[in-house]
Amino acid sequence: MGEGFLHFVHGGMAMDERYDFQRIEERWQQHWLATNPYHTVTEVAKPKYYALAMFPYPSGKLHMGHVRNYSIVDVIARFKRMQGFNVLHPMGWDSFGLPAENAAIKNQIHPSTWTWDNIASMREQLRQMGISYDWEREVATCHPNYYKWTQWLFLEFYKHGLVYRKKAAVNWCPSCATVLANEQVVDGACERCDTSVIKKDLEQWFFRITDYAQVLLDDLDKLDGWPEKVKTMQRNWIGRSEGVEAKFGMAESEEKITVYTTRHDTIFGVTYLVLAPEHPLVAKLTQGTAYEAAVNAFVHKMKGLNEITRTSSETEKEGLFTGAYCLNPLTGNKVPIWIANYVLMDYGTGAVMGVPAHDERDFAFARKYDLPITVVIAPKDRDLDPVEMTDAYTDDGVMVNSGEFNGLDNELAMVKIADYMEERGLGTRKVNFRLRDWLISRQRYWGAPIPMLYCDKCGEVPVPEEDLPVTLPTDVEFRPGGESPLKTSPTFMEATCPVCGGKARRETDTMDTFVCSSWYYLRYCSPDCNAKPFAREDVDYWMPVDQYVGGVEHAILHLLYSRFFTKALYDFGHIGVNEPFQNLLTQGMVCMNGAKMSKSKGNVVSPEDIIAKYGADTARLFILFAAPPERDLEWNEQGVEGSYRFLNRVWRLIYHYAGKLESNAGAVELDDAARVLRRMTHTTLKRVTDDIATRFNFNTAISAIMELVNACYVYKEQPEQNQAVVDEALSALVILLSPFAPHIAEELWRAMGRADSVHLQQWPTYDPAALVQDEITIIVQVNGKVRDRLTVPNGLEAKQLEQMALQEPKILQHLEGKQVVKVISVPGKLVNIVVK
């Protein structure tokens, strides 16, 4: 046989007959804790690999979703490490946030105490999982050494004009008593607590993410390693559209109303115009008219409605005529101005034109209020009669009733009309985005304080860099209410203006926790850096993250904000990459009885219990075996027992051989059984390597390892066994198992007499020569149906196979009375005989 990459088993550590997972896991966890074998440093000469799981909020308890997430990344990290990469695999805590503060109010415990206690217990649980983290890089966003730099970055964005303060109608969650970003409002409700969100007019801080809308959209095309689903969701969220802002002059004044439309080819068909109830012109148009009272009542009613009912497409369209008219810029026709619930003030211009013939929503509205319908685009195959129409016609067609544009395809008219309007000052082309600026102010205590001051003389003043961090005061009261608890701290509020030296007032709002999590992957590169948020040389080496893994629930929020941060920091010249995450894997949920595991559904299985009962290796193995990573996973305790049984089976196999295999005295001719086992060893090496490296299909990788174990058991029954072949198989087995079940693999490795760690081994490569089979099975089909199997020498050519197939008695039976039309012969695979 070949020289083989492995040595022989000759007794190592004494081995228990029983697989005592508790003792084993504890032993190696202690060892890893003491030696931190996964500590990594920047080594420019070595190829790097940055493996990252989304860091958790420290709720205090690990759940199965965490276990799955971290197990997946750990396999990748261990695999890459064994392949010779310098692997960065850090862990930390997204540790600011509301639950800590709610606990403070409820239990009279300080958020800081609550949080750090939780971190301690979760860190312990992670250690019990045996994940290969570099614990020296641990970060916590609530630590002053971290949030100092969050504040520094805020000021950096401020300096570059990407942070501003404005008064705006913002989303307010009455239950959380704070404002929310658009992204945190789901179906008009708070994404945390599901309470209906209301609008409040407040002075708030914003990040100018809209400046990056176009590049955030464009660069999605570069992210080949991201799931299409996530990119689609981001594209959707950014919501780019191209259209025209058209100016409608008033019939009886000099006012102009600007509307935004993407269907300027239909402007000739405008029969009414609608303003958002909040539109500033509404009051002006109706003041002192007969319509004023009714319109005011309508506007008042709309303001009282919450976000859900107001923006749901289920909601009946409701509107009211204002009594005013404007003029169609293309036809000069008088157009009535309405207000309606479905027009939103914060998109476009807050005013839309109504073209019932070619827009579903306008059609419904026009039918309801009996507004005229003018057809301006005709389908090629029929005529449209406004009276007969039951639906708007929204497809392409030929222009009609459109003056000089009649007869053109509407797509061409789109261009011509835009040109026409621009030439005459009737409108301008405009690109619009649905993405809004990111509101980051939170009226809560447990967050990074926004480092700004207000001076009566100098106005808004940033806290100087040398005064950072602005630390959270401890003399605050926690009580439910709408004001930041920081306002209850006298020592915090009062400050000195760094510009004039006079009295200044501190900003009391804290930052959205998504700000903290938008750059933590950079801090991991140089967690101890004191002069900057991160050291340039470290970031240059480690970034981008090679593989990021987390739940799809962050598809927009965290992933979009992080991309924005990376791009901005790139533009400021602080980092050399403009996308943070090269490859993204969105793992599926952990379910039980068909529903996502959750407290509210009462179908939760605690990782602690599973680890206590079966051990971490079993838990990891099952969770990786039960489904591929992207797919939802159905938890099944019997499946867990299966994984536990498998580890026991491996244990007994090694136990059987440990100390009994002796050094082989040179090359021996292998018999059939030994050759089969050796081939199995090498096909398994290939399969497992491919499954991990190219597809992250850990479930099939584990299946392959199981098959190798089964093959070893079969070979164990051989009276004459080739010890070198067995040793090679067992060594491969333990190495292949090591990323999945690190504790037992280490224990077995040592029991096999190895002095060094299995986790420090080089990932083995397979011997292609060992895969070669002398004889292979060829299937023989007649009309595509399998009729026979032939065992033939490997390497026969098509013609030879065909001849052999045509001589088989079984095949001849099927050919009887038929005529052979054609024979397809694929060497190494099959022969298909087509008959009539």
Added chain:
RNA sequence: GCCGAAGUGGCGGAAUAGGCAGACGCGCUGGUCUCAAAAACCAGUGGGGGUGACUCCAUGCCGGUUCGACCCCGGCCUUCGGCACCA
């Protein structure tokens, strides 16, 4: 409504490039061992028909391409996820 993903045994899932459908595991059935049980080990396990060698059916449904389709194309159905008055 729009966008996306997925539908394969009793269950979780395999089939990597269009070539043996159901790997691996769970469950179940039978057996060995045992006073007995558990564990472990061995055998079987998609459905129908046949004593049998065998044979027919089968990857949500209908059609197509192909010597050959779980896989490619067209049309539907169902489930899940996202978006949802964005002008």
